[in-house]
Amino acid sequence: MSKVDPNKPIIQVALDLLETDRAIQIAKESLEGGADWLEAGTPLIKSEGMDVIRKLRDAFPEKTIIADMKITDTGAMEVEMGAKAGADIVVVLASADDSTILESVRAARKYGVKIMADLISANDPVARSMEVEKLGVDYINVHAGIDQQMEGLDSLSIMKEVVKKVNIPVAIAGGLDAVSCAEAVIAGADIVVVGGNIVRSSNVTASARAIRESVDSPAKVQITRLSRDDEIRTILESVSTSNISDAMHRKGAMQDIFSMMEGKKMIGTAVTVQTFKGDWAKAVEAIDEAKEGDVIVIYNGSRHVAPWGGLATLSCLNKGVAGVVIDGAVRDIDEVRKIGLPVFATCHVPNAGEPKGFGEINSEIVCGNQTVNPGDYIVGDDNGVVVIPKERAYEIARRAKEVEKTEQRLFEEIRRGATLSEVMKLKKWEKH
């Protein structure tokens, strides 16, 4: 049964998956890495029903099992379901009505299980944590939900307040990794709830072990703070344009624009150029406006006359510009390739136009059939180029990272011998 030793923080692995057999396999691997408690995540319970709790209980008779049911109503009935299926702890939303929390607590006492109250989306989480403690819950979970995390909410600052106000064990959840787990433990967390950074890892055991080491020796973990822009760029470095397209629900990919040099990745913030067939003045003037780490994004609209070539590419390299995207043609492709700056364009041709000077720098443009504003994040690789609106850059980067993690785990399962349709249970998830 569930106990919390103040000197040994608990790692609760959140099995946010869709299939029981994969959940059991990943649970085994995470236990090997040092995880303590197994949580049947909300998506897993919705996908497989309470039977997943029964199967986890059969597979891991000695382990503490949490049913993350996020109960909002009919507290007694749902706690009974969780308890009878074999859970030790049942999760109730702290934002549920007091009557639901009280009924959940009463049923928990009757069936010999504990209640964890999840503060996700609670209006005043610190005040609510004190109220639910009085209502009799056994644990509090300070939780930034997965969608909230993607928009930058983190649970640590709230948890630091909650631990000062309640006497019951406090869990923390929401995108935790080895570094944030260490910070949470230093700040007083008794339980760290980790989902994606363990269960979507290609090496679940190693990821769980890294969390184990960090919660057991948090002082040894190096904590670095990045600016938001650096954080976005660091995440975007580790994902592909395909991952980003998935994260954007297939929006954002430029049409008919291709890498002119295979194997070169580009990440940067847009300096936009609107110009006209072959007029290269504004395109070249934009190099002087660009800062290090920018990408020059040009609408030129001709496949036959290039507004860009080798000399402009070399000027960009000198300024630290991250790359160039042209809805139109590029020339001097041999020079451009030698220089090595990432250039993406519709095609390459020999013809240059004239520097007439029509057009504009840093206005909204359409490039590759996508709207691009100055400052939007532009990512290019061998798949093509995607535009991420600057207002959603952090969120999309985080979501793309989740896509990438999920794919890494799928690659690992296919490497072990399964086919893609087996891993994804395609037949089951075809539309009914």
Ligand SMILES: O=C(CO)[C@H](O)[C@H](O)COP(=O)(O)O
């Ligand atoms: O309950 C959840 C989502 O509502 C997750 O289980 C919890 O947030 C932990 O997962 P992650 O570490 O991926 O955020």
